[in-house]
Amino acid sequence: QVQLVESGGGLVQAGGSLRLSCAASGRTFNIYTMGWFRQAPTKEREFVAAIGWGNGIPYYADSVKGRFTISRDNAKNTVYLQMNSLKSEDTAVYYCAQNRRPYGSNVLPTEAYWGQGTQVTVSS
DSSP: OOEEEEEOOEEEETTOOEEEEEEEESSOSTTSOEEEEEEOTTSOOEEEEEEOSTTOOEEEOTTTTTTEEEEEETTTTEEEEEEOSOOGGGOEEEEEEEOSSTTOSSOOTTTOEEOOOEEEEEEO
16 A cells, blocks of 8 residues: 655754655555645645656745755655745645656645655744
8 A cells, every 4th residue: 555654854943944755655656746735733734845757847835936845766766845944834744645646747635645744843
């Protein structure tokens, strides 16, 4: 079965950086679009970034564009989220997601596989 395991969360000061990793297993990795979502307390889960299957075209939510970078290493079955210039409003649980269907252009939250989440806390 599909398993997604996130790591790299933690506590960081505003302006700092973190890199999240998500290791996938259970099926062929490079034919699935991967994404990152986040959920802050009392808020709904929101899209952060995604990267297409294969060599992957990345795309981002406006709130993180220019600060976050998503990448993938298909040899390691891993997707990354480099987060720079962090702000207090970036505080949330970050979830890795894999599209259920291959060769899709985005991640559909209602159809995705999810990791367990990793907490990111940005102190101001």
